[in-house]
Amino acid sequence: MPLTLKSSAFSNNGRIPPVHTCDGDSTPPPLQWSGAPDGTKSFVLIVDDPDAPDPKAPKRTYVHWVAYDLPASAKAMDGKHRQGVNDGEAPGYTGPCPPIGRHRYFFKLYALDTELGDLGEPTKADVEKAMRGHVLEQAELIGTYEHVG
Numbered sequence: 001m002p003l004t005l006k007s008s009a010f011s012n013n014g015r016i017p018p019v020h021t022c023d024g025d026s027t028p029p030p031l032q033w034s035g036a037p038d039g040t041k042s043f044v045l046i047v048d049d050p051d052a053p054d055p056k057a058p059k060r061t062y063v064h065w066v067a068y069d070l071p072a073s074a075k076a077m078d079g080k081h082r083q084g085v086n087d088g089e090a091p092g093y094t095g096p097c098p099p100i101g102r103h104r105y106f107f108k109l110y111a112l113d114t115e116l117g118d119l120g121e122p123t124k125a126d127v128e129k130a131m132r133g134h135v136l137e138q139a140e141l142i143g144t145y146e147h148v149g
Helices: 124-131
Strands: 004-006 032-034 042-052 060-071 102-112 135-146
Touching (some): 042 124, 060 124
Antiparallel strands (some): 042 102
């Protein structure tokens, strides 16, 4: 069974509810996964937006969440993990708040054959470098959002 990532808050390519964005409480959406491959020692979750600032003229990928060393036994986000730094220069989750148009948010879950250990306050690039050569499988869930304000 392949690694799969789902949310009870939105379907793949579906609209992320406002509560999980800057138009609400900016709380992380619930995420669940299954199908971890044999040999999984930890998971990494990276959430980013490749459509910043404007989907019609994207200039950069904005990082919303970097979580790593999620336990191999985990089947959902439960707070038992290390946090990296998002592009808001803070640890943890920053909800979608696109300035122009409807953006796509890629929730990427990686099953690793190792734990990464304490990386300090790593960026997405730091975590990607640390996990290079250790990815057993990847799953992806895409949500979309357009700021109402």
